[in-house]
Amino acid sequence: MPKPSVLILGGISTFASPLLSLLVPEGGEALVSFVRIVDKVSVVPATTYVSPDFLLSLKHTDLVEYRQANLTVSSTVTSVFDPPPGKEAFTIVYDLTGERDSSRPEIMHMTQTAQLAAGLGAEAQRRKVDAYVRVSYPYYKMSGSEKGGHKESSSKLVPDEGRGQWRHEASRALANIPDLNLVILRIGAEYGPNSLTGVVLPRIVAGHIYKYLKQDMKLLWSSDLKIHTIHTTDVALAAHLASEWIRTVGGRVKADALAAVEFSPSGVSKEQVEELKGICPVEKTPKAVLFNIVDDGSTTQDVIAKAVSKFWGIKHDYYGAVTALFAKLAFKDLDFREMVEDANEMHIEAWGEMLQKNTPPIDNSPISPYLPEHEFQKNAINLDGSKARKLLNFVPKHPALTLEEVEKIVKGFQAQNLWPN
Structure with a gap:
């Protein structure tokens, strides 16, 4: 043929x-x-x-x-x-x-x-x-x-x-x-x-942000959420x-x-x-x-979280059932929307600081920690x-998806000076 x-x-x-x-x-x-x-x-x-x-x-x-x-x-x-x-x-x-x-x-x-x-x-x-x-x-x-x-x-x-x-x-x-x-x-x-799309990359970015902030990474919903x-x-x-x-x-x-x-x-x-x-x-x-x-x-949410946490040397945990239930019930209400806005604001501010503190500073990166409201839902x-x-x-x-795969993603973007060290 x-x-x-x-x-x-x-x-x-x-x-x-x-x-x-x-x-x-x-x-x-x-x-x-x-x-x-x-x-x-x-x-x-x-x-x-x-x-x-x-x-x-x-x-x-x-x-x-x-x-x-x-x-x-x-x-x-x-x-x-x-x-x-x-x-x-x-x-x-x-x-x-x-x-x-x-x-x-x-x-x-x-x-x-x-x-x-x-x-x-x-x-x-x-x-x-x-x-x-x-x-x-x-x-x-x-x-x-x-x-x-x-x-x-x-x-x-x-x-x-x-x-x-x-x-x-x-x-x-x-x-x-x-x-x-x-x-x-x-x-x-x-x-x-080199992939900027999907729900995996934002979790890797978040892991680095929480390392920078010296905080544990906490996720909504349960560890066994299928992804x-x-x-x-x-x-x-x-x-x-x-x-x-x-x-x-x-x-x-x-x-x-x-x-x-x-x-x-x-x-x-x-x-x-x-x-x-x-x-x-x-x-x-x-x-x-x-x-x-x-x-x-x-893959589950916890498989991704464990690989990310191990790579960045941080701990991760999940919000309790009561908080997750609140998020589910309040999704269309202002309270949940404010929670999403607050999370995005914190992530974006920290990421911006990380980019500028890098050596050399990164003035422009296509990688963003921002997540639309939809991505905070319980999406199996x-x-x-x-x-x-x-x-x-x-x-x-x-x-x-393994620790080694996470490392290849991060190291690849760092080699292009698009991800802070």
């Missing part, structure tokens, strides 16, 4: 870099004939944080192209699917797009996640690509007590309001496109070197395996027969859906292939990843 030509849409702040490093390994044989990455930001000069690995990969100008473009414009979408002169048509598309900030207005999640995905999927279907792999997130209300984790087919998962609902509607929109050779990956809490994790390079690996799998099995119909699940309506209103182009009607329940992608660690991530292991032969190269 000839090497594919690949299009990566979005993901500069998430998985474009590890995916590119996998497809065009430094010092190794490329897995692709050509790859184009498209995102809204400039990388040279950089208008956002761009990992050193990504910049290194861009030097392979015969194989790699980066294009800055606004993918919400339909004419732009058409143009980015056109290959350069002399290059083969794109056969694999990795869709890493979508808004992730839970504090953004709902209209942004509607347009920047759901409607965007619908437009990209429609163009991919028109081009008859061999594989369209969409990376999605665990933005669902999950039970931490579900033994073994929630399976892909679980009817118990309800999308979080706002961000989660429109992320789910993006999946429904893609699933509703006939003949789109679609695989959706629902990943756990991501972590890894199943996945390394960013393993997300890239799973995406690659998914694209190869659907090409091997023979496309959408055969893939659906093996691994499709239903995507029920998310709970958004019919009126909202009808405002957007290409979104699946609320009356329909389309099917598509879905894989949960998590590591082998069955409890997923069963056995289907991906069985059908994709997915074996994570980073089987669990």
